[in-house]
Amino acid sequence: MTSITSENLLVELRRAAGVVGGIAAKLTDQDVAAASELPGWTRGHVLAHLVGIGNAMARQFEYASRGETIELYDGGVEGRNRAIELSAGHGIEQHRDALAAAVDRALTAFGSLDTAGWRKPISYRGGVVFDGGLALWRELTIHATDLGTGRGPETWSRPFCEYLVDFLSARVPEGERFVLQPLGLPSLAIGAAGGHSTAINGMLTDIAAWLAGRTPTLGSLRATAAADGVELPALLPWPAGVPVAN
Incomplete structure (x- = not known):
């Protein structure tokens, strides 16, 4: 990060x-x-x-x-x-x-x-x-x-996306672990250690956009669990500093 x-x-x-x-x-x-x-x-x-x-x-x-x-x-x-x-x-x-x-x-x-x-x-x-x-x-x-x-999110910088992934790790549901695999960059994991693991593969900007509840623009996201293709996981609400939708 x-x-x-x-x-x-x-x-x-x-x-x-x-x-x-x-x-x-x-x-x-x-x-x-x-x-x-x-x-x-x-x-x-x-x-x-x-x-x-x-x-x-x-x-x-x-x-x-x-x-x-x-x-x-x-x-x-x-x-x-x-x-x-x-x-x-x-x-x-x-x-x-x-x-x-x-x-x-x-x-x-x-x-x-x-x-x-x-x-x-x-x-x-x-x-x-x-x-x-x-x-x-x-x-x-x-x-x-x-x-x-x-x-669109494709214009977000790498530093911003990496910061946003860290901030939005709070959206990973309890007992879940997301292994993020941004193309051309090192993998990183967010969520519970030892939790049910889902790999998310795609462009870093698309991963950040998805976590932020925005539409990925480069169309590259793919989720797998136990080597099988799955739907992108559900996310917890945005971790708002005040109780409003961001």
Whole structure:
């Protein structure tokens, strides 16, 4: 698995923010009102969610810098959902402005950190600021794909996919073990040692997309158990930091 440090995480955050900003720059009002890749959500919903998570993670840091913690969203899950619904129908200029402000706020916060700052406690998952940075990277990268503009999981980098596989190992059902065999790369196992074993063979990006509940785009996934072809295993729910679907 890849080893993400605070230095290369900041580089990845800036890159992911640039991708999302570039997509938003090309959207029209009609595009924003169209369906995204997420069931029941328009692209406006996805953009509104990205604004919310950007501000939420920035706020986690801002409070941590004062030695305090605060819930991820104002008003908890209900507040998060209400804010998305209220903003989803905005025009593209409003979305762009809000997205730029939220992302700049978060990047400024993370960019100002020293080594100790990355380790300060936050309320999100009972973790530290570094965990908040990983979450923002995850949200920006996956939701750039969810906007449905042609940037699929095949564009996800190897470091991101390796991080995502590690994070999403929590989706392996109890008593199961997945032996992941990404083409051209070393195999790795996630789940219970000694559990019922299923081998998943395919491109790393497809494996990561499947674990993330997204559609593999290179069509290469194949599952086997005891040398026989089987269906891809069922997964546990997304390990959300708040009890909402990701």
